[in-house]
Each structure stands twice: as structure tokens, then as C-alpha cells.
Amino acid sequence: MLKTVLSYAHELIEKTVAPGETLIDATCGNGQDTLFLSKLTGETGQVWAFDIQEKAIERARELMTANDVHHVSFVHDSHANLAAYLPHDEQIGGAVFNLGYLPRSDKSVVTKGDSTVAAIRNMLPLLKPKGLIVLVVYHGHPGGKQEKQAVLDYLNSLDQQKFHVLSYGFINQKNDPPFLLAIEKR
Numbered sequence: 629m630l631k632t633v634l635s636y637a638h639e640l641i642e643k644t645v646a647p648g649e650t651l652i653d654a655t656c657g658n659g660q661d662t663l664f665l666s667k668l669t670g671e672t673g674q675v676w677a678f679d680i681q682e683k684a685i686e687r688a689r690e691l692m693t694a695n696d697v698h699h700v701s702f703v704h705d706s707h708a709n710l711a712a713y714l715p716h717d718e719q720i721g722g723a724v725f726n727l728g729y730l731p732r733s734d735k736s737v738v739t740k741g742d743s744t745v746a747a748i749r750n751m752l753p754l755l756k757p758k759g760l761i762v763l764v765v766y767h768g769h770p771g772g773k774q775e776k777q778a779v780l781d782y783l784n785s786l787d788q789q790k791f792h793v794l795s796y797g798f799i800n801q802k803n804d805p806p807f808l809l810a811i812e813k814r
Contacts, residue, residue: 633808636796637762638664640810641722644760648672649721650714654707654747655679655739658731659688661724666697669721675700676714678707681737684730708746720754727775728766728806738771741778748782752791752813761811768804783809790814 631639645651647670653662656677665675677700679685685702692700703713707725714720725747727739744763751761767776783793791814797807 630798633764633797633806637724637764637808637810641665641724641760641762642668644758644812645669645721649756650674650676650718651721652707652710652723652751653677653688654710654723654725655727656688656702657684657726659684659691661726662688662700663691663695663697665722665724666692666695666700669699671699673699673721676703676710677701678703678705678710679730680704680706681730681733683733706743706747708743708750710747711750714754718754719756720751720759721756722759723751723755723761725761725763726766727763727779728769728772735769738769739775740771741775744775745778745782748779748811752786752811755811755813757813759813763809764806765809766804766806772804779809783811786811 645668649669651665651669656662656679662677685704729735729738765776792812794810798805
């Protein structure tokens, strides 16, 4: 059976993360990925959850409280600025992005290509060998096609001797189906 884009993203990241590592939820949204990552890293690890919307931080924080999770640091800022928050010698076990807009919220507030590319660029030197950055790309909204293209252009430029880049998605679905991009550090 073929997996959905989101379930395959979770499967990929789950295979590379070890308890105690530092993980990043670059777009914490409602907190589902934050919670997933917190279970992977365990209480000995750390999850950094970024979002530009206070409502997203509030929703994700409520979900962590309801699940008795205490090893998440929330940052109300763009994922592009993650280097300002992480310790400079911190190694990242993996990261998750859900590009687009916050469900059940203002659909005019969306992720953008320049900030997403900056976030990826800032993460790559911190990523452990065999670590993964996974991006679920929702692109059916205004600005979504431009972000998709900016991210694809950047990932296509990565040195294949240093990174593997995977694309996974369903090509016969209507209405701009989301797809997955995964970057593995060699």
C-alpha cells in the first residue's frame, strides 16, 4: 500500500532519529508534528518548535500540556531565524516542515520561499550525518507555487556528494496535492 505524504514523512524521520537528540519542528502549526517529534526524542532530548503565528504557538503548547510533554522550546519567530536560538554547537537529528498556512486560521499568512530556503540553509550544517529534513509541501494557495519552486530550485542545487534529496507524491490527484521532499545528509 502506498503511504500518504504525511505518514511517509513521519516514517522517514522516525527511522533516523534517536532518543536524546535535538529535533526541529520548523512550522509547529497545531502541534501534531511537535508532539510526534517529542515522542521520538524522548524526555532526554529537545524539540524546538517555530511558528510566526502566536495562535499556532498557543495551540501547540496546549497540546504539549495535555500530553504532559515538557522538553519542547517554543519560538514565536520565523524558522529562517533558527540559528539565533539554537546553541551554535548543537547537532540536529532531524527537522519537519509543513509548508502553507495554519489550518483553521488566516489563510493569508503563509510560509514563503525565501524564509523556507534560509531555514534549510541554516539547518544543513547542523544536521547530523544520515539526519533528515522532511518538508510536506502544500502549494495550492496563493504564493504556494512560488515557494514550491524556490525550494525545488535550492534543493536541486545541493551537492549530490553531500546530500540525497527525495521527492514523493501522488501525480494523478486534483487540486494541487501536497508532496514530500526529504533531504538526507551523507
